[in-house]
Amino acid sequence: MSHFPSFEVIPAVDVQDGEVVQLVGGERGTGKRYGDPVEAAERWTEAGAETLHLVDLDGAFEGERVNADAIEAVVESVGGDGVGLQLGGGIRTAEGARELLELGLDRVILGTAAVETPEIVADIDETHPGSVVVSLDAKDGEVVVSGWTEGTGLDPAEAATRYEELGAGAILFTNVDVEGQLEGIDRDAVESVVAAVDVPVIASGGVASVDDVVALRDAGAAAVVVGTALYEGQFTLREAQAAADGN
Structure with a gap:
C-alpha cells in the first residue's frame, strides 16, 4: 500500500524546548519560534493537512527524545482524526521506534541510526511493515549525518536504494544546502533519488x-514537507x- 495515494503537502512541526521552531540551514540557535506544538498541529489539520511531520529537534542533536511530552500531546490531540503522523529526531533503537508506533504514530523517521546501524530498519519493518521512513540529508551531493555535521561519502540515490532493500517504506530526502532559507529547491537531486x-x-x-511545490511533484516526489514558508x-x-492537485 502506498502511504500517499495522491501528492501531499505536509506541514512540519519542529519542536525545540517544547515550542515550534524553524531552523536555518540546520544550525542550532537560528530558530524562530512559532508557539505551541498542539496549537500548530490543530491549525494545520484544520487547514486540511492529511499528514504532519513532527521533529524532536533536541532529540536529533542529543540522540535521545527530549520533547516526548509535547509530541505525545500532539498525538493525543490530532492522532485520532485520520491524520497521518510521522516523527523524527532521536530515535536510535528498534525498541524506541516500536514504542512510538504503539503510542499512535504512523511512521517513524530514522536518520543517523539508519546510517550507523542499517539493520534497525529491517528490524522495525518486521513488526510494523512500511512504517520506517529513512531520512537522507544531502549537502553538496553527499549524505550527511549527526545533525548535518558529518559527511559519509554516500551518494543519496545509492543510499536510498540500499535502504529500500532493507525495508524502508519511504525515503525522506532533505537538501540541507537550502534548508529553512526560502531559496528554492534542487529538483535534479530529488529526481535522481526518485529514479533510484x-x-x-x-x-x-x-x-x-x-x-517549488509543483516542481517537486513534477520531479516525482510523493509528498513535500514545508516548514518556514508556511509559518512565514x-x-x-x-x-x-490546490496547485499540486492541478486546480
Whole structure:
C-alpha cells in the first residue's frame, strides 16, 4: 500500500524546548519560534493537512527524545482524526521506534541510526511493515549525518536504494544546502533519488513558493514537507495543495 495515494503537502512541526521552531540551514540557535506544538498541529489539520511531520529537534542533536511530552500531546490531540503522523529526531533503537508506533504514530523517521546501524530498519519493518521512513540529508551531493555535521561519502540515490532493500517504506530526502532559507529547491537531486527507488520519496528543504511545490511533484516526489514558508505565510497550505492537485 502506498502511504500517499495522491501528492501531499505536509506541514512540519519542529519542536525545540517544547515550542515550534524553524531552523536555518540546520544550525542550532537560528530558530524562530512559532508557539505551541498542539496549537500548530490543530491549525494545520484544520487547514486540511492529511499528514504532519513532527521533529524532536533536541532529540536529533542529543540522540535521545527530549520533547516526548509535547509530541505525545500532539498525538493525543490530532492522532485520532485520520491524520497521518510521522516523527523524527532521536530515535536510535528498534525498541524506541516500536514504542512510538504503539503510542499512535504512523511512521517513524530514522536518520543517523539508519546510517550507523542499517539493520534497525529491517528490524522495525518486521513488526510494523512500511512504517520506517529513512531520512537522507544531502549537502553538496553527499549524505550527511549527526545533525548535518558529518559527511559519509554516500551518494543519496545509492543510499536510498540500499535502504529500500532493507525495508524502508519511504525515503525522506532533505537538501540541507537550502534548508529553512526560502531559496528554492534542487529538483535534479530529488529526481535522481526518485529514479533510484520504488518507495515514495518525501522531499524537504528550501521550499519557498507554490511553484517549488509543483516542481517537486513534477520531479516525482510523493509528498513535500514545508516548514518556514508556511509559518512565514509565503503561501497557505490550501493554495499549495490546490496547485499540486492541478486546480
